[in-house]
Amino acid sequence: MSSASGFAAHAADAPMAPFSFERRAPGAHDVAIDILFCGVCHSDLHTARAEWEGTVFPVVPGHEIVGRVTQVGAHVSNFAVGMTVGVGCMVDSCQACASCAEGLEQYCETGFTGTYNSPDKHLGGVTYGGYADRIVVDEKFVLHISDKLDPAGAAPLLCAGITTYSPLRHWKVGPGMKVGIVGLGGLGHMGVKLAHAMGAQVVLFTTSPGKEADALRLGANEVVISKDPKQMALHANSFDFILNTVAAPHSLDAFLVLLKREGTMTLVGAPASPHPSPQVFNLIMKRRHLAGSLIGGIRETQEMLDFCAEHGITSDIEMIRIQEIDAAYERMLKSDVKYRFVIDMASLAA
Ligand code: NAP
Numbered sequence: 001m002s003s004a005s006g007f008a009a010h011a012a013d014a015p016m017a018p019f020s021f022e023r024r025a026p027g028a029h030d031v032a033i034d035i036l037f038c039g040v041c042h043s044d045l046h047t048a049r050a051e052w053e054g055t056v057f058p059v060v061p062g063h064e065i066v067g068r069v070t071q072v073g074a075h076v077s078n079f080a081v082g083m084t085v086g087v088g089c090m091v092d093s094c095q096a097c098a099s100c101a102e103g104l105e106q107y108c109e110t111g112f113t114g115t116y117n118s119p120d121k122h123l124g125g126v127t128y129g130g131y132a133d134r135i136v137v138d139e140k141f142v143l144h145i146s147d148k149l150d151p152a153g154a155a156p157l158l159c160a161g162i163t164t165y166s167p168l169r170h171w172k173v174g175p176g177m178k179v180g181i182v183g184l185g186g187l188g189h190m191g192v193k194l195a196h197a198m199g200a201q202v203v204l205f206t207t208s209p210g211k212e213a214d215a216l217r218l219g220a221n222e223v224v225i226s227k228d229p230k231q232m233a234l235h236a237n238s239f240d241f242i243l244n245t246v247a248a249p250h251s252l253d254a255f256l257v258l259l260k261r262e263g264t265m266t267l268v269g270a271p272a273s274p275h276p277s278p279q280v281f282n283l284i285m286k287r288r289h290l291a292g293s294l295i296g297g298i299r300e301t302q303e304m305l306d307f308c309a310e311h312g313i314t315s316d317i318e319m320i321r322i323q324e325i326d327a328a329y330e331r332m333l334k335s336d337v338k339y340r341f342v343i344d345m346a347s348l349a350a
């Protein structure tokens, strides 16, 4: 074991504060990583403020990690010292169930080990995430980051990127499809970039009129202010697929009625309290689908990173120092993120 330092929430209503803890010594299959950058996901905020059930304090959030390999175990075959690598939302899974066998570790039937706030199989207690100087991870859960990608802009791909890429692929988004993305935050702006790169016609739904120009620059063909029923009505029955990234409860009906017959709306946003129940008639009259999706498997995460390298896609980021994390959370709550905060981990030494 060796000591690591990071930032933790010690209670739901306490500001984030410096925290020292232990990382395990790298085992035969482990990769030790010095963390360079960590993206700030709304899930970090939900967890740090105990908006979801099950937060174990102190919690060190962070699951959009990019760093450099400092040490590898004797049986590590895919990574070497000095490589730029990524770690996303998962650091382990059972590797034996049907979902793991299909490369869908996020749906591991015994539950995957989250990068933070999950039972730690090695040290006991819970796992600590990427708001820290170092991390040790089994090589199966470490990703290659191409030299073509800016490392800071690549960090948000590890959660925001894969969480939008996976459903866009699963529902076969491509040329000839009209696709809606709801919410222009961290996930939403990656959804716009990826759906555009996949060749779809992209419509961005936002509650923030000030984000229109950015949405068009990011790849949207059209922007709709979702609070304006007249603008919404112009798109009735026209979408093949809608990806909803909103982090707060809202009426799903306003979007369901925009789907064509047999169209699908997939929820990836995970608000702390439920959405009002949708009207069943909006589903049954046109055989519409309402679905959900959780991050993506490791194989697909590497596929997404390679797709982004090939298409020159990274996240639009605002770099912050770790000491600014509480202010970043407050701005996130006001939908004022352009479009992902990324922590420069060098600031930890300050
Ligand atoms: P974010 O950066 O805060 O973006 C959320 C966006 O939702 C906001 O920028 C805003 O966009 C819109 N929004 C916020 N409040 C709203 C409201 N009351 N009504 C309508 N729209 C609202 O958050 P994020 O990091 O992208 O995460 C989004 C959600 O996905 C969170 O709940 C997070 O926990 C969840 N998540 C899920 C997965 C998964 O695997 N399913 C993975 C990662 C994150 P506009 O200003 O454009 O309206």
Ligand code: ZN
Pocket: 041, 042, 043, 044, 063, 089, 159, 160
């Ligand atoms: Zn996340």
